[in-house]
Amino acid sequence: xxxxxxxxGLAPYTGGVESLAVDAARVGDLLRIVLERFxxxxxxxxxxxxxxxxxxxxxxxxxxxxxxxxxxxVPRIAGGHR
Amino acid sequence: MSGxxxxxxxxxRPIRHDGLDKVTGRANYxxxxxxxxxxxxxxxxxxxxxxxxxxxxxxAAAGMPGVMAVITGDDIPKTTARLMMGxxxxxxxxxxxxxxxxxxxxxxxxxxxxxxxxxxxxxRAAAExxxxxxxxxxxxxxxxxxxxxxxxxxxxxxxxxxxPAAGVPTSPTNVAMRMELKRGDxxxxxxxxxxxVERTFTTPMVHQGYIEPHACVARHGEDGQIVxxxxxxxxxxxxxxxxxxxxxxxxxxxxxxxxIGGGFGGKIPVYLEPxxxxxxxxxxxxxxxxxxxxxxxxxxxxxxxxxxRMKLGAKQDGTLVAASxxxxxxxxxxxxxxxxxxxxxxxxxxxxPNFFIEAYDIVVNRPKVAAYRAPGSPSSTFAxxxxxxxxxxxxxxxxxxxRLKNAATEGDQAPYGPKFxxxxxxxxxxxxxxxxxxxxxxxxxxxxxxxxxxxxxxxxNSSATVSVNTDGSATVVAGNPDIGGTRVAQALMxxxxxxxxxxxxxxxxxxxxxxxxxxxTGGSRVCYATGMAVIEAxxxxxxxxxxxxxxxxxTDAAHVGWDDGTAIPLNGAGDRTPLTVNEIxxxxxxxxxPVIGRAxxxxxxxxxxxxxxxxxxxxxxxxxxSRVVRYTCIQDVGxxxxxxxxxxxxxxxxxxxxxxxxxxxxxxxREGHLENPGFLDYRMPVASDLPMIDTVLVEVPNPLHxxxxxxxxxxxxxxxLAAVANAMRDATGVRFxxxxxxxxxxxxxxxxx
Numbered sequence: 001x002x003x004x005x006x007x008x009g010l011a012p013y014t015g016g017v018e019s020l021a022v023d024a025a026r027v028g029d030l031l032r033i034v035l036e037r038f039x040x041x042x043x044x045x046x047x048x049x050x051x052x053x054x055x056x057x058x059x060x061x062x063x064x065x066x067x068x069x070x071x072x073x074v075p076r077i078a079g080g081h082r
Numbered sequence: 083m084s085g086x087x088x089x090x091x092x093x094x095r096p097i098r099h100d101g102l103d104k105v106t107g108r109a110n111y112x113x114x115x116x117x118x119x120x121x122x123x124x125x126x127x128x129x130x131x132x133x134x135x136x137x138x139x140x141x142a143a144a145g146m147p148g149v150m151a152v153i154t155g156d157d158i159p160k161t162t163a164r165l166m167m168g169x170x171x172x173x174x175x176x177x178x179x180x181x182x183x184x185x186x187x188x189x190x191x192x193x194x195x196x197x198x199x200x201x202x203x204x205x206r207a208a209a210e211x212x213x214x215x216x217x218x219x220x221x222x223x224x225x226x227x228x229x230x231x232x233x234x235x236x237x238x239x240x241x242x243x244x245x246p247a248a249g250v251p252t253s254p255t256n257v258a259m260r261m262e263l264k265r266g267d268x269x270x271x272x273x274x275x276x277x278x279v280e281r282t283f284t285t286p287m288v289h290q291g292y293i294e295p296h297a298c299v300a301r302h303g304e305d306g307q308i309v310x311x312x313x314x315x316x317x318x319x320x321x322x323x324x325x326x327x328x329x330x331x332x333x334x335x336x337x338x339x340x341x342i343g344g345g346f347g348g349k350i351p352v353y354l355e356p357x358x359x360x361x362x363x364x365x366x367x368x369x370x371x372x373x374x375x376x377x378x379x380x381x382x383x384x385x386x387x388x389x390x391r392m393k394l395g396a397k398q399d400g401t402l403v404a405a406s407x408x409x410x411x412x413x414x415x416x417x418x419x420x421x422x423x424x425x426x427x428x429x430x431x432x433x434x435p436n437f438f439i440e441a442y443d444i445v446v447n448r449p450k451v452a453a454y455r456a457p458g459s460p461s462s463t464f465a466x467x468x469x470x471x472x473x474x475x476x477x478x479x480x481x482x483x484x485r486l487k488n489a490a491t492e493g494d495q496a497p498y499g500p501k502f503x504x505x506x507x508x509x510x511x512x513x514x515x516x517x518x519x520x521x522x523x524x525x526x527x528x529x530x531x532x533x534x535x536x537x538x539x540x541x542x543n544s545s546a547t548v549s550v551n552t553d554g555s556a557t558v559v560a561g562n563p564d565i566g567g568t569r570v571a572q573a574l575m576x577x578x579x580x581x582x583x584x585x586x587x588x589x590x591x592x593x594x595x596x597x598x599x600x601x602x603t604g605g606s607r608v609c610y611a612t613g614m615a616v617i618e619a620x621x622x623x624x625x626x627x628x629x630x631x632x633x634x635x636x637t638d639a640a641h642v643g644w645d646d647g648t649a650i651p652l653n654g655a656g657d658r659t660p661l662t663v664n665e666i667x668x669x670x671x672x673x674x675x676p677v678i679g680r681a682x683x684x685x686x687x688x689x690x691x692x693x694x695x696x697x698x699x700x701x702x703x704x705x706x707x708s709r710v711v712r713y714t715c716i717q718d719v720g721x722x723x724x725x726x727x728x729x730x731x732x733x734x735x736x737x738x739x740x741x742x743x744x745x746x747x748x749x750x751x752r753e754g755h756l757e758n759p760g761f762l763d764y765r766m767p768v769a770s771d772l773p774m775i776d777t778v779l780v781e782v783p784n785p786l787h788x789x790x791x792x793x794x795x796x797x798x799x800x801x802x803l804a805a806v807a808n809a810m811r812d813a814t815g816v817r818f819x820x821x822x823x824x825x826x827x828x829x830x831x832x833x834x835x
Contacts, residue, residue: 007499009245009262044244047171049687051500055786056687058542072499075261075422076171077457077538077605
């Protein structure tokens with residue numbers, strides 16, 4: 001089971017849930033499951049990068065997950081040019 | 083990758099391949115390009131900071147002899163499209179409206195029309211003949227004005243995205259975004275603190291100050307094929323933004339990058355290229371557009387002015403236990419300040435168990451901000467590092483010891499979520515403690531300040547090819563404009579992999595037709611991500627060379643090894659004489675044709691970088707004039723491919739940060755007119771203002787890169803604001819919270835202290 005954390009102030013979109021253990025093979029699969037449970041996350045997710053075990057990816061759908069993987073949603077670095 | 087790697091070429095300091103052209107003036111920049119039949123464009127700009135466009139009459143201008151085209155916002159389609167690219171994304175609707183305003187002008191200098199004529203003088207005269215009728219509106223020039231109840235609204239349709247503050251209307255509003263970062267129990271943390279410090283800090287809007295103004299030439303053929311020559315940090319970015327804004331297939335546009343005279347983030351957006359394309363389409367001739375220095379200041383992206391309320395709590399032993407901050411960042415005329423990045427960077431250097439940070443993105447009637455080296459981090463770090471200095475003073479602790487006590491290290495959870503991998507902050511602090519600067523005596527009226535800084539460093543898409551020529555020399559081609567010496571760095575990487583001397587490797591920046599997609603030069607990503615593509619491409623070429631050697635030997639490629647530019651026989655290859663690159667290359671036509679290695683990558687972010695600056699400042703207390711008398715930059719760079727250009731990045735970033743701290747600011751009058759749009763009145767430091775800036779390269783390898791490279795270009799601008807202000811505090815006894823520390827401000831503070 002991978003664990004996704006909603007620590008970047010995303011709790012309002014998850015009804016206060018701060019983390020969730022999900023059985024998913026890849027990040028895209030994990031996010032689909034998360035969005036089914038928390039559909040309000042869809043819009044904020046559009047401006048999020050995905051950190052998997054400390055590595056921050058801009059495009060993470062096909063990144064494999066292992067048991068114990070930690071996934072964080074990190075605001076993309078807009079850098080003044082959103 | 084290993085910290086024990088030994089290199090032959092990487093880490094040396096050869097002369098850069100583009101160096102002679104640049105120091106002799108032969109290099110071609112954006113405004114140097116010309117074509118037969120070239121027309122000259124001129125932009126009509128708003129004299130008002132905030133006004134509704136009632137009508138534009140172009141008839142007089144269009145009727146002037148020699149005027150070949152006049153366009154307005156009607157020629158730039160309105161769109162709601164976004165282009166997801168790189169770290170963030172581009173709102174092409176806002177970008178198009180910034181190119182030529184459709185309904186309102188949102189800052190002085192906002193473009194409203196453009197003309198193309200047979201000479202620059204005619205174009206200027208025609209631009210003056212364009213009659214624009216405005217309904218002048220009250221400008222919103224500051225964060226406080228934008229947030230005030232009843233403030234004029236810049237965009238009727240703007241709503242607060244993210245996490246709007248409770249009880250505050252989300253529309254109509256000038257607040258484009260609000261976000262939060264939090265962990266632990268911040269109230270409890272402050273309650274448990276022995277010492278709490280809290281202040282409000284402001285930093286002014288400043289410009290990147292690149293020497294070369296924006297410039298381009300566009301040719302729109304009758305067949306719809308478009309070629310653009312331009313100075314940019316990302317020519318694929320120019321292509322895709324132009325295509326998206328104008329509704330053109332990207333395959334119709336070829337963008338050829340010129341040399342670039344500085345960018346620092348400011349040459350990421352498009353300001354001219356789609357306008358030049360639209361003018362050329364209408365005139366049926368190529369069109370050149372060149373910004374004046376005034377245009378650059380008024381209408382290209384500076385960085386945000388900011389206001390940061392920061393509070394830190396610590397135990398008597400110096401342990402930080404709580405932090406809270408409210409960050410307000412000016413976005414300029416359209417949403418998209420780096421407030422979020424500022425929030426994520428604010429306390430990234432330290433382990434603080436309880437924190438709450440909120441960040442606001444606020445539109446004001448100033449030019450739309452663009453990226454500027456580590457966008458967002460310098461301003462929030464100025465607040466944090468000033469308060470860290472204050473805590474050290476109140477606890478009578480050594481400023482470096484306090485930072486070491488709280489420094490983040492591998493395995494710590496960053497405030498933005500994930501755990502840090504290997505990072506070098508502690509090594510940087512240790513290097514500072516060991517540096518003679520830290521304990522050197524100060525002279526009269528001098529003070530010393532120290533500050534650390536953090537930046538993420540980006541990854542993103544890069545492409546590269548490496549070709550081996552028949553004489554054994556090599557060519558490396560990539561898709562990133564070379565701003566900081568990346569070509570020679572790429573050549574060094576090829577040398578390392580192929581064993582070909584760096585002077586026999588030709589590095590080249592290819593146009594959008596000649597290399598695979600590459601994200602822009604920015605985010606401190608080129609040496610890391612494009613370097614990774616170059617290394618992979620060189621290794622691909624090396625494997626092909628080994629296969630050719632195997633063919634020459636009549637054996638299997640698995641029996642061929644490689645050592646410093648020579649194919650060597652392994653067990654099973656028999657008694658063969660090693661073959662050099664030159665010998666293999668000479669036979670390429672006999673063994674299968676050209677050898678071209680290729681690679682495309684999209685790696686994760688590079689792994690964070692930390693830097694530290696020590697600043698000695700001398701203050702004339704009669705005039706308020708201050709002067710940096712000694713300055714040292716220490717930074718974890720992962721691995722320096724070409725140390726001279728790494729040091730140059732550190733010195734350049736420090737210089738810009740010192741200018742931000744001491745002198746630079748956009749000065750507006752009450753009506754929103756910029757009063758200092760030139761280098762005479764906008765005071766950037768020049769060489770004679772600064773001492774030689776000392777550099778110390780700390781190398782904690784980044785495990786994500788084959789050689790350990792981290793980004794280096796952005797971290798250097800983060801510490802100087804606080805390092806200088808802390809030195810001013812040390813010299814004068816006054817804690818300054820508003821930048822710049824210009825002589826009038828210093829004098830006033832000394833008089834009232």
